[in-house]
Amino acid sequence: MVKYEGKVVIALQVNGEAHEVAVRPSDLLLDVLREQLGLTAAKPGCLNGDCGACTIMLDGWPVKSCLMLAVEAEGHVVLTVEGLNGTAPIQKAFVDADAFQCGYCTSGFLMVCHALKTQNPLMPKENIIEEWLQSNLCRCTGYQEIRRAVRLMYEST
Amino acid sequence: MNTAIGKSVRRKDAWDKVTGKALYTDDFPISGVLAARLLTSTCAHARILHIDISKALGIKGVKAVLTGADCPELFGPLLQDRPALARDVVRYAGEPVALVVATDKPTAERAVRLIKVDYEPLAVVLTPSQAMAEGTPLIHKQVNGYKKLLTDIYPEAGTNIASRYRMQKGNTAEAFQRCKVLVEQRFFLPPSAHLAMEVRTARAEISSDGSVLITASSQSPYSVRKQLSEAFLIPAGKIQVRVPYVGGGFGGKAPVMLEVLAFLASRSVGGKAVRLTIPREQDMASAPCRMGLEADLKVGVDENGLIQAADLTYLLDCGAYTDISPYMTKAIAMDCTGPYHIENLSCDAICVYTNHTYVTSFRGFSHESFTFCIERVLDMLASKCSLDPLEFRIRNAIRPGSLTPSQVECTASLTGDLTKCLNNIKQLAQWNGGNAVPIKENTVRAKGVACFWKTENPPTDAISGAMITFNPDGSMNLNTGVVEMGSNGQTHLAQILAEKLQVDADQVHVVTSVDTRTAPEHWKTVASLTEYMAGLAVVRAADDLLEQLRSNGSQVFGCPADEIEVANGRVFSKKNPEQFIAFKDIVQGYKSQQGESIGEPVLGRGGFMLKGLSMLDPQTGQGKTGPEWTLGAQVVEVEADLKAFSYRILNASTVIDVGKVINPESMRAMIAGGMAMGISLSSREAYIYDQDGIPRLPNLRTYKLMHIGQEPDYRVGFVETPEDNSPYGLRSFAEHGVIGIPAALGNALAAAFGRQLVILPLTPETIWRTPSEEHV
Known part of the structure; x- marks a missing residue:
């Protein structure tokens, strides 16, 4: 087991780039991404794992970055919305489906959807999609548009 | 073309x-920016005996600790009754008591935990009716001593009443005599949360020449400027307020609260840039929430199924401070009957202090609350008259020539076409008379209808x-x-x-x-x-x-x-x-x-x-507060399990008279989002307070919002009755999808379960606790 004391320098692999950051053992991955790497797409919404606005991808799976310490991310591959480069099918699908209004929950939903596609290259059944997306909250839309975006994502590729 | x-x-x-x-307030770089955190009250009503900040100040990295003693100014957009930090007394659990400024967030949080506050608990007031009762402790000792910023705020000395608005037209006593059918009903709606996904936040810095820069997640940048200017005697031009993208508002970001605290924080450290962030729990318990409401309604109908008279009392639970709630109370009075032609009306809308979290505008500006009450009563009346609830509404709908509660004469331009909305929704929602239809054993489907209308209550200028x-x-x-x-x-x-x-x-x-x-x-x-x-x-x-x-x-x-x-x-x-x-x-x-x-x-x-708006006459309520009305009809269909008292919402429909459809897809999405919010708030959302007035676990784990998989099929239709003075005939538009949904859901569930549901939220437990009509 690795033991960290004081501030330590860790190596993070984020959006295809290697970064070295000095963190406290208690620093959240979310805070380090936002405050040290300037990657602010992942949002703080509850810092309790309830809303999903901070969702990122870790080794191809959706992870709530408010529930993960930065030190735990060492050795893993982190992907944030900035790393999608505007070219992931889910991004255009969200635009075409009007799947957001205020946009604050959007980054989290995008990463869940992108991970869904990564793990299920073919469109899964509706109940599987629901199961994946239940981790995240949106207060503006009625969710129907987000559902439509997921379908568009699968249909476009 | x-x-x-x-x-x-x-x-x-x-x-x-x-x-x-898209950058939101807290997405801007934080290097060199100090962090501020709040200590909030653990009592709903108490005297502050002593605050010990010495240990907090002793921590390395702590730059300042502020308490109410550092800020004598009072705040509020209508009635200045609220200190930035509690002074001498706390009036709700969650009220800001102290503010720590430190080099970073963890340090500030550590210091907050080391502040010690001694409270002497006072009796708590938890419902508006309790607040109105004789002998109830006063939450504000001198409510009529506060500065009024607009003249139509009427605090009543020696009471917990912050303001009152009356509507009086015709002769209700005489008209009730003529009525064949009467419904008298009491309603109770608890406070709830806005829960924009972006938590409220603000930053401030002050230049050496005294210029102030505020960056905030706010719906009201110009109000931030005005309130800071007036409170701290800074020329308005020296205050710059920046608002980047805002992650949802729903009315909750209209008040000025954190901006003042951020300003105080920056002032205490020589003007250095400070960011004030609050956790979700404080966003729910400390920053203003959605109103609660108690209502007593009496409405009578003649032998032709026409509403003859209404006697309506609405008590708005504004919590510990008024913020904009006197105007929300006025908004209730303005539209208190719903969009119906009622010649004899008596309405008392009262804004009442309690020891709850103070409230502010919420999507619908009180219409989402009082509409539940009046539209439930309409269904009760229709049922007693053996009329289809939708046809009953068409029969009583306002039309050109009708007078609104404040005696404004309706025209097509001013109020739109409710009858057309109701007729169109019959097809959109496949209306079938509103009776429950058995699907299988213990399972029925039922539809409920409700109408809404809304004018605005801005300052007249x-x-x-x-x-x-x-x-x-x-x-x-x-x-x-x-x-x-x-x-x-x-x-x-x-x-x-x-x-x-x-x-x-x-x-x-x-x-x-x-x-x-x-x-x-x-x-x-x-x-x-x-x-x-x-x-x-x-x-x-x-x-x-x-x-x-x-x-x-x-x-x-x-x-x-x-x-x-x-x-x-x-x-x-x-x-x-x-x-x-x-x-x-x-x-x-x-x-x-x-x-x-x-x-x-x-x-x-x-x-x-804005031109041609007026204050309301204090006796009759005559006057016009907004430029026009937007109205519509909504239907919700549920499938109910009569044994388990659970239900699923199958579809939700809205037909709204928008004057002119500017952007079909964007407006459809806005209405669908409003319906989703209405379903969420009326089916599950409520602040639950214990007997000491402490909200139970205010966070998103226990306060459940609707998530994907629970949403119904949304159907949206538009009617276009142009408004004569607006661009391209459009009407005010954005909030409306939410307004009639709690009532439509209540009406659908009342039909499904045969119970007169009068309490929100409509959880299986609420339904189960409501006596069945057969046993009444």
Whole structure:
């Protein structure tokens, strides 16, 4: 087991780039991404794992970055919305489906959807999609548009 | 020809928001920015005996610790009854008591935990009716001693009443005699949360010359400027307020709260930049929430199924401080009957203090609350009269010539066409009379209908403005004071401008952030008035552009300005449309082939001030508070398990008279989102307080919002009855999807379970606890 004391320098692999950051053992991955790497797409919404606005991808799976310490991310591959480069099918699908209004929950939903596609290259059944997306909250839309975006994502590729 | 209006133009902010480039208040860099955190009250009502900040101050990295003693000023947009930090007494659990400024967030949090506050508990007041009772402790000792910022606030000395509004028309006592059917019913709606996904937050810094810079997640940048200026005697011009993208508002970001605390924090550390962030739990318990309501309604119907009289009492639970709630109370009075023709009316709408979290505007501005009560009563009346509830509503719908509660005469332009909305929703929702239909054993399906209407309650002198510049390619930049918080006002305004200039909406660029230094003042991004008020300013700015383009054109073509036409990005003479000048060649003045400069650069400006609004008469309520009404009808269908008291919402429909459909897809999405919020709040959302007035676990794990998989099928229809004074006939639009949904759901569930549901939220437990009609 690795033991960290004081501030330590860790190596993070984020959006295809290697970064070295000095963190406290208690620093959240979310805070380090936002405050040290300037990657602010992942949002703080509850810092309790309830809303999903901070969702990122870790080794191809959706992870709530408010529930993960930065030190735990060492050795893993982190992907944030900035790393999608505007070219992931889910991004255009969200635009075409009007799947957001205020946009604050959007980054989290995008990463869940992108991970869904990564793990299920073919469109899964509706109940599987629901199961994946239940981790995240949106207060503006009625969710129907987000559902439509997921379908568009699968249909476009 | 329509170039932009009526088209599903894509949101201007779309790609910013799917690429993480849309920056919200707390997304800006924090290097060199100090962190502030709040200590909040653990008692709902108590005297503060002592606050010990010595240990907190002793921590390395702590720059300042503030308490109420550091800020004697009182705040509030209508009645200045609220300290920034509690002084001597706390009036709700969660009230800010101390503020720590430190080098970073963890240090500030550690220091907050080391502040010790000694409280002496006082008796708590937890419901409006309790607050109104004789002998109840006063939450504010001298409610009539506070400064009033507008004259129509009426605090009652020696009571917990912050303000009261009366409506009196006709003779209710006489009219009730004529009624064949009467319903008297009491309702109870608990407070609940806005829960915009972005938690409220603010930053502040003060320059050496005293200039103040605030960056905030706010719907009201100009109110932030005004309140800081008045409270701290700083010239308004020295205060700059910036609002980037806002992650949802729903009314919860209209008040000025954290901005003041951030300012105090910065002032305490010599003006250094400070960011005040609060956790979700404080966003729910400390920052203002949605109102609670108690209502006593009595409505009578004659033998023809026509409503003859209504006697309505609404007690708005405003919590510990008023904020905007006196005007929410006034809004209840204005529209208290729902959109129905009722000649004899007596209404008392009272704004009452309790020891709950203080409240502020919530999507619907109190309409989502009182509409539940009045629309439930309408269903009870229809049932007693053995009438189809939808037909009963058509029979009583307001129409041109009817008088509203405040005795404004309805016209098609002013109020729209409710009958058409009701007729259209029959088909959209496949209305079948409203009776429960058995599906299988213990399972029924039932539909409920409800109507809504809403006018606005701005200050009578609210203003808006628009400024337009051209780019060298002939495209335009539209600059308004409208905050982009999801309701897509910027795109709709761009469409209005594009239509006026007869170009595509992609020829209009918008400024998605507001800076009070550069954007013309827009009262607040609230009350669904963006497209109405800022829209009118845009129309005037566009007219200003057109006049200048014609002037330039007339000089170039050597003809009178009224012969010049502007369309498709071109300026030309009516007499010879073949010969034209493209915008790009004329908007910055025209340069002839010989190099001669002709005309002037084109810059558009337009301002708009609401006119013809009035205060309400204190006795009769006569008066007009908003420029127009938006109304509509909604239906919810449920499938109910009669044994388990559970239910599933199958579909939710809205037909709304919007005056003019500016953007079909964006407006459909806005209404669907409103319906979703209505379903969530009426089916599960409530603040639960214990007997000491402490809210039980205010966080998103226990306070459940609707998530994907629970949403119904949404159906949206539009009616277009133009409003005569607005851009293209549009009506105020944004909030409305939420308003009638709690009532429609309540009516559907009442039909399904045969129980007179009068309490929100409509959980299986609420339904189970409500006595069955057979046993009443």
